[in-house]
Amino acid sequence: MAKIREKLYVTVPSLFRCPISMDVMQSPVSLCTGVTYDRASIQRWLDSGHDTCPATMQVLPSKDFIPNLTLHRLIRLWLLSAEPPSPDSSTDNLHSLLRQIQTVDDDLAGTLSKIAEFATTSGENRRKLAYFPGFDAAIVRALARCSSRIDASENAIYLLDSVLRENGNPEKIRRLIFDARQQCFDSMIFILRNGSSKSKIETVRFLGFLACDFQSSKSIAETQGLLSSVAGFLKDGGEELREAVLLFLGVISVTRSAKVELVNCGVVELVSKLLRDCSSAKTAERCLRVLAVVATCAEGREAMAAEPSCAAAVVERVTKAVKVAAEDAVVVLWSLCCLSGNVKVRDDVAKRNGVAVILLVMQRGWEEHVRSMCVDLIKVLKGACKNNGLGLGTYDTKTTHIKPC
Numbered sequence: 001m002a003k004i005r006e007k008l009y010v011t012v013p014s015l016f017r018c019p020i021s022m023d024v025m026q027s028p029v030s031l032c033t034g035v036t037y038d039r040a041s042i043q044r045w046l047d048s049g050h051d052t053c054p055a056t057m058q059v060l061p062s063k064d065f066i067p068n069l070t071l072h073r074l075i076r077l078w079l080l081s082a083e084p085p086s087p088d089s090s091t092d093n094l095h096s097l098l099r100q101i102q103t104v105d106d107d108l109a110g111t112l113s114k115i116a117e118f119a120t121t122s123g124e125n126r127r128k129l130a131y132f133p134g135f136d137a138a139i140v141r142a143l144a145r146c147s148s149r150i151d152a153s154e155n156a157i158y159l160l161d162s163v164l165r166e167n168g169n170p171e172k173i174r175r176l177i178f179d180a181r182q183q184c185f186d187s188m189i190f191i192l193r194n195g196s197s198k199s200k201i202e203t204v205r206f207l208g209f210l211a212c213d214f215q216s217s218k219s220i221a222e223t224q225g226l227l228s229s230v231a232g233f234l235k236d237g238g239e240e241l242r243e244a245v246l247l248f249l250g251v252i253s254v255t256r257s258a259k260v261e262l263v264n265c266g267v268v269e270l271v272s273k274l275l276r277d278c279s280s281a282k283t284a285e286r287c288l289r290v291l292a293v294v295a296t297c298a299e300g301r302e303a304m305a306a307e308p309s310c311a312a313a314v315v316e317r318v319t320k321a322v323k324v325a326a327e328d329a330v331v332v333l334w335s336l337c338c339l340s341g342n343v344k345v346r347d348d349v350a351k352r353n354g355v356a357v358i359l360l361v362m363q364r365g366w367e368e369h370v371r372s373m374c375v376d377l378i379k380v381l382k383g384a385c386k387n388n389g390l391g392l393g394t395y396d397t398k399t400t401h402i403k404p405c
Contacts, residue, residue: 012121016075019055020045022120024079028072029065033058036068049280094129098138112142112155119163129159130167139164140176144183153187154199161202165209174210178219185223192229197238204230204244211252221258231265234274242274246286250293259297268294268303272310275317284317285325292328295335304332305342315352319360326361327370333358334373337380350384 018025018038027039033053037045045054046063053060100111119126129135139159146152164173177184191203207230211217221227233245249267253259262268267290275287291314294300304310311333318329333354337346355378362374 013078015071016078017120023122025071025075028068028075030068031065032060032062036071037065039065049282094132094135098132098134101138101142108142108146109149109152109155112152112159116155116158119159126163127167129163136164136168136173137176140173140180140184143187144180147183147186147190150190150194153191154195157188157191157195157199157202157206161206161209165206170209170212174212174216177210178216181219181223185220185226189223189225189229192226197241200233200237201241201244204233204241204248208244208248208251211248214254217252217254218258221252221255221261227252227258227261228265231262231267231270234267234270243283243286246271246274246283246290250286250289253290253293256297259294260299262290262294263297263299263303268300268310269307272304272307272313276309276313281320281322285321285328288314288317288321288325288328288332292331295332298340301335301340301342305336305340305345311336311345311349312352315349315354315357319357323364326364327366330358330361330370330373330377334377338373338376341380343384346380346384347387350381354381355385 012024016024018028018041019035020037020041023038025036025038028036029039029042030036031042031053033056035053035055037054042054042065051060051063052058094115097111097115101108115129119129139156142152143156143160146156160173188203188207191199195203207220207226211220230245230248233241237245249262253262271287271290275284275291278284278287291304291310295304314329314332318326318333321329333349336342337349358374358377358381362371366374
């Protein structure tokens with residue numbers, strides 16, 4: 001087995017790997033925190049709006065970085081000295097490891113670990129695995145068999161997420177997973193409850209990949225214990241995990257029962273507070289998507305009306321959001337003020353200059369159904385202004401700077 005491992009890959013010194021991509025660094029650069037990253041990876045991190053060091057999560061006083069020339073020279077010397085395996089040898093040993101996955105149950109974790117380490121070495125290795133005949137079916141079968149072994153489960157989900165989700169055949173992977181739905185989902189729930197933060201992120205991300213249509217989303221949402229496990233990370237998970245969860249909940253909640261379960265898990269309160277406190281535009285957009293989805297059921301609207309920070313946070317964000325998120329915000333406000341007719345929420349929105357906010361939102365190009373919701377909102381909010389003596393009840397909605405409705 002040791003010989004197979006040596007022929008399959010060369011172990012990469014951890015110092016040479018980028019902490020973000022886990023690939024060998026092509027152009028190592030160091031931040032002011034002293035941590036070194038590959039230039040392309042850290043540039044993407046900073047360009048996406050982050051102001052922290054990914055490894056330490058320290059706030060960066062400066063986003064400048066300097067080339068780590070010493071490490072660059074060491075990596076080049078190592079690359080020159082490392083002898084890559086021949087294509088034929090690598091192929092033969094991959095065949096051997098895949099056979100072991102399917103036949104040797106006792107060392108499943110060890111075999112998956114070897115393949116996962118091969119995959120972490122480079123993007124080229126991950127693509128090679130994705131295109132290798134029988135690899136996708138073998139990894140899905142492995143996931144289905146390791147619902148109580150955390151090492152094996154985590155390596156299987158890493159290979160599914162980082163190798164097959166990004167490089168494989170999406171339709172085939174989804175079909176293989178749903179053919180072994182119960183066993184695969186048991187393993188994923190096991191990871192969500194017992195795995196590392198990294199493997200939890202990979203699991204949530206892969207579940208979102210599986211939810212490609214109504215039927216698949218319904219099937220995932222109906223898996224006992226899955227939604228409650230995922231929703232809990234909004235409170236206890238780190239930033240990256242919360243981001244993955246928000247994106248997942250926004251696409252998975254297609255049935256009334258799923259929405260009610262999220263309400264019962266306290267998602268409305270958690271998402272409302274996250275929307276109020278977050279500084280990231282991307283996080284705010286995902287929060288608005290979840291709230292808009294939950295607002296389509298009576299239980300969701302009731303929970304939002306009872307949560308003091310919900311409507312206020314939505315009003316605060318609606319004019320700053322990109323168009324699709326602004327539409328979600330309008331849906332939430334319309335659901336609370338017009339569909340439910342909650343007087344307390346309506347008055348609160350009116351006191352927060354709701355009429356002017358919606359008039360401002362209406363200046364963006366909208367489909368007819370969104371403009372109609374905006375008009376409904378203005379009518380009820382003008383009434384609330386009049387009743388509360390706020391002085392906006394006679395505001396003319398047919399002003400020249402507003403597109404006619």
